[in-house]
Amino acid sequence: MCKDSLQQASKQKKVVCEARIVENSAVAPDTYALILDASELAELVQPGQFIELNLRQPDLVLPRPISAYRVHEAGEYGDGSYGPLLELRYQLMGEGTRRLSAMPAGTALGIFGPLGNRWPVPEDTKSALLVGGGIGSAPLAMLAQELVDAGCEVTMVQGGRNSDLLVAADLFETTCHKHALATDDGSKGHKGFVTGPLQELLEDADNDFDIAYICGPEPMQIACAALCEAAGLEAYVSLERMMACGIGACLTCVIPTSKGPRGVCCHGPIFNSKEVLWDEAKSARVH
């Protein structure tokens, strides 16, 4: 089914290799920064794409799909000198991430990618609205940097359960032109869901967003996409489903869309929010 996307993705070189852990450390409760020495892959990966990580645990037969967070330029890092390093952010979700979190620097993992599509950036994009929830902010980091570098005005709205779980807030604070925060417990920014500040931004006549990029828990994505759509703003979301192959072969991660079933791994993970049939998609939600 991923023939179309394949023809498109085929333009991008793919890599299957071994990656050594350069750093793997907790950056927030249950949230880890994983820096991998996989330079060829790091050079290829685009904002919004993901990789599959083979944890080399004999009883865990499936690889773990994790989105790219950012790429560190080649140079010194810690004790060593490296090519470009790939950084991921992950949250403890189950047995796989739990074991991953215990792996020390130097551990060799299998990796392949880059996988999936990237956040689309139409040529005339002048002002972009990014909305991240929890660990879902991570896949927006590369995009924010890319947009800023391209001279685009970038507004990031970020939510989390509490101030500790505003993933990479410092980075977004530095990178983005505007940075609004919301926490469930009010420990930082707006008290409540990210939809609060999002609504304000959308209602503010001074803003003239061309496009919105949303990543986070599915209910949050649905709510945010609805607000954006109501405001006439094209919104893209990054979806998550149980996944096996990661490359369009097994049809595990399909999502119902107005164009028919689509693979999160090969047509996505990024979709135009209008195309996703959210109600039908609900029964296969991961969380």
Add this chain to the structure above:
Amino acid sequence: MCKDSLQQASKQKKVVCEARIVENSAVAPDTYALILDASELAELVQPGQFIELNLRQPDLVLPRPISAYRVHEAGEYGDGSYGPLLELRYQLMGEGTRRLSAMPAGTALGIFGPLGNRWPVPEDTKSALLVGGGIGSAPLAMLAQELVDAGCEVTMVQGGRNSDLLVAADLFETTCHKHALATDDGSKGHKGFVTGPLQELLEDADNDFDIAYICGPEPMQIACAALCEAAGLEAYVSLERMMACGIGACLTCVIPTSKGPRGVCCHGPIFNSKEVLWDEAKSARVH
């Protein structure tokens, strides 16, 4: 079936606990020294007994039985202060030992024991002959020390593929009154099997052994026991079989004996060589 041995063993307290690795290092090719912080167990274990080690690997459902090598007295060890430490020696045999060999100090494992019977030492033992082959020398180390401490004359005959694989040769050299060596390649001691020096010792009229203790590969044990028996010497062997529970419940590790099937884990691992039906036992050999 292990009712009898149970009643006997019941006199010995048993321990199920967590043991941390204090040291786990290669001491010879494919041979490792594993020092565990499991003081209660270390205080209980007798020469020839073994413990079951749960490696806490989800896909490896069975614990690993390993014989005690020696007990370090309480005190300083490396960076820390410990109660009595239990040292084991193990050889890479398969997936379990391979993974164990990669575990760093500090790793927590499950452990239970002490298991099985001990090397029997009749009260009037004045001169003992110990015969070890390869890693099979390890389970004789505690016995050698115990016998020497009791004022017994101890002769150790030790064989290995080459000089590197004369397990714990230094310790036996220090502990025992006589120490004869054999290597397959002649890199140390007699060139050939351990039966060479053993035969010489048995033929030497100056020796007056009361008992022989044999541990090593089964063909070596059979050959050595036959020589001892021919010389009128009572010989005890330590057997190895695939094992599950380690405590007489599952009947995995039975060995045919003249007294009927016996559990290596509960009636053994130590048997009088005359009682073992070696031919019948052959089909269940581990190696």
Add this chain to the structure above:
Amino acid sequence: MKQKVHVSTKVNTATTLGELRLKNPLTVASGTYGSGLQMADFVDLNSLGMLTTKGVSLIPWAGNAGIRMKEVSSGMLNSIGLQNPGVETFIEKDLAWLRAHVPELPVMVNICGHSARDYAAVIERLEGEPGIAGYEVNISCPNVSEGGHVFGATCEGAAEVTKLCREKTSRPMAVKLSPNVGNIADIARSVEEAGADSISLINTLLGTAIDARKRSFIFDRQFAGLSGPAIKPVALRMVVEVARAVKVPIIGMGGARSGLDVAEFLLAGASVVAIGTANFGDPLAVERIVHELEAFCAEEGVSDVTELIGAVA
């Protein structure tokens, strides 16, 4: 990750298996715990809801020659061959010990035989003996008169053994099914109709292991029984199928090694869950699992474990 709510729900772990009252829904899979006494130096047997003994036959069985066990991915293959010293020795030694040391513990005696009459004769011999809560009839034994096929492979064979055993006892009687069939629900119904008070499942899946370098089977009998976490998905499925097919309670088993696993078996329809292979790695497994099950119930606001039985939707 989900925040765990530590509710102070008091959890009642007591359950029933037909007329039997158990302090918790945990037992052990036959053959993994000896007759209990072997474990007694390591574990408080009274931590079990019920003890299930190793299989007992009319006369002593020597068990199989050759290697008897091989570890495989998330499981093990065994070819023990139901070695046991026979019912007389069982009564004299094991049962006497159990009566003397754990008089309050419900003891389910597992029964094996090479003919339907064999089974019935073992039960007949045991029926007068005190200290037995019930029987678990293992119909996965090879039927010698039928060329070694197991009784549990057909509805007729399963029913025949069940019926003959039923005639010999008024005690609770479980029948333990083989999973190596295409119609587990049919066989369960046959066994229920023939008088079983409860149904145990699953026994081991038939598998094999090959030593590629020696070009030979690992086991002298070539095929062996697969147990452990590897078979849990199959076991759970069969418990669901059988729970839908019969009214009698179910003793579920197959690879359970945690309180969460036990909860899954209960939800699938088991009233009692047996721990098997997990006992080997840790003699205290059952004790730990009971605590885990209690913790699970407390977290989920389940005040009575019996709420879980068959509650999957």
Add this chain to the structure above:
Amino acid sequence: MKQKVHVSTKVNTATTLGELRLKNPLTVASGTYGSGLQMADFVDLNSLGMLTTKGVSLIPWAGNAGIRMKEVSSGMLNSIGLQNPGVETFIEKDLAWLRAHVPELPVMVNICGHSARDYAAVIERLEGEPGIAGYEVNISCPNVSEGGHVFGATCEGAAEVTKLCREKTSRPMAVKLSPNVGNIADIARSVEEAGADSISLINTLLGTAIDARKRSFIFDRQFAGLSGPAIKPVALRMVVEVARAVKVPIIGMGGARSGLDVAEFLLAGASVVAIGTANFGDPLAVERIVHELEAFCAEEGVSDVTELIGAVA
């Protein structure tokens, strides 16, 4: 540890599957490799001895709703539901791509259907198309006219599908058996008699998974198919049983993930071995396994892999 002898044996990995000549005995389990083209950015498809495609049905199948996969101990459960765009799209896109890009690669097209006629119609449609080495008929599809029972559950159902398909093709035709039966050898014999040129086994074991906290099945259809190393002992056993029952060659599969595993399947009686779940963790799995198999043969002094087929004693 055994010293490895690095003999410089030159190993011939070529094998046959009936009249098909394969450069090595490795293929992929249907559904784990798409129709091959999805993998082409990652792997040289010509490293395979044979490609087996995802199942193709007469009309597009939407597949199952809900969660489609869950990882379990040493395995995974899947409930994909044979989603595919139908035979016309397959011919137009996938087959055309394969012909254009890997013309030398033997392509086995996996066939599925909800009625015996469905299967036959797919084959009829494909029969005139070039670039197909043969068919693998998956008789584990639910038989809609028979209330959803799979064709592979009975000798009659299996034979019916095989016969109708046989009438439509002169190409090599494998039939892929379901392992969820008590009489795999009987079913294999029925399929052989009905005209199969080879037999593939095993398909997935039927299992389930339960979310204990939600008290619900993970899968909308409740039951799902278990694959991965967890099932290897069962798969090997069934290959042995079928190899003893039939004369046609066997495509063996079930949890193989190393060259040693493949050697075991060959020894058990398979002529070709399919890699399935292992492809997910590593798109280069087959390539690696071919090398491992060659190394194994070199170490053991096996100059021709076909020496291994059925050579277990």
